[in-house]
Amino acid sequence: MIKKDIGFVLKRFNFGETSTIATLYLHNFGKIRGIFKGFYRQKKEFSTSLDIFSLNEFIFYPKESEIWLVSQADLIAEFSYLKDSLEKAAVAGFFFKLLDKTMQLWDKNRYIFNLVFHCMRLIEKDYTKAFYLFLIKFLTLAGIKPELNHCIICQKLIKGPRFFSTRRGGLLCFECCKNYKDYKSISKETSKAFNYIQNNSIAVASRLQLSSHCQKEIAEIIEKFLAYHFDLGNLFQRSLLFPHPLASKFVSSL
Ligand SMILES: [Zn+2]
Structure with a gap:
């Protein structure tokens, strides 16, 4: 029909x-x-x-x-502004390649469609922010939201040091992390920024200011998290060239 x-x-x-x-x-x-x-x-x-x-x-x-x-x-x-800026086009290119690599044919998700639409418009104003907002919200909408409030093992609300485990899908508390090796310490600022973006609309979340340290931590967490769940090849490294403050560490050329 x-x-x-x-x-x-x-x-x-x-x-x-x-x-x-x-x-x-x-x-x-x-x-x-x-x-x-x-x-x-x-x-x-x-x-x-x-x-x-x-x-x-x-x-x-x-x-x-x-x-x-x-x-x-x-x-x-x-979205004609993409033609005037390599950086903006690179961010949009990352969104579209990620969609192409992670979405199955005919797997409908209107929330992800709306996320793409809003982030495509946000790119014009602030492409760096659009990049991080898209990444964090995409994980949630794709059904692989990392846990950043409670310990993934004992469920305790985390107030002290934060240790993120990609394999387990979230934070470990100070006690539980003694039993595991696959974790990385992250800052309270990054953990709070993650939660804030996860729980607010794009319009509200886009007012949040992300320090370069916070951006770096978010990018590292999400890069590992996506690589664990999807086969993305070198997508992340190539696309981090523009928004990531330490991008040159990851790539030598496009
Ligand atoms: Zn615990």
Whole structure:
């Protein structure tokens, strides 16, 4: 049956002389792959250039096979500020690559769609903040939220030193960490920033100021956490080049 939905273009490649195949992230259908037959014949049904990052409205035919036929596409927004800034484009590129690598086909998640939409707009004002807010909220919405209030072993509310264990998915208290080796000490500031961002809307959380030390700790925690749950290759290292204060430590070139 024919359907209509809005979504972002995650990636695309040409197919034959006149067609293109794109991976889309849709509001109601999640990640899909669509073929746009005759896209380069300048058909009136395609009033968009289907640029990566653009938001469009699509009309398509869902079916069992992996690639769906898209019969119409109209541009809604193209976030043109990304074209003027390598840093902003790198942050948006990170969002889209992360979505492409972690979302299964047809696994719908409107919360993640809305997160992408809000963070794409926040990039224009403050791309560093958009990067960290997206990372922290993405973990929660993807169902792998780390625990940063209570000890993951004994459930005690943590007030003293904080030790984060990637494998166990959260903080260990001073007593419990004596029995484990796979943890890293993190600051109270980072732990509180994590909680604040997890528990507030993007609009409220974006008022929080993150020190460079806090940004570094958040990036390190999330990099390890994502790598533990997903096969991301070198995505994180490449994309940290711009927002991360110590990025040059991780990469030598793009
Ligand atoms: Zn404990």
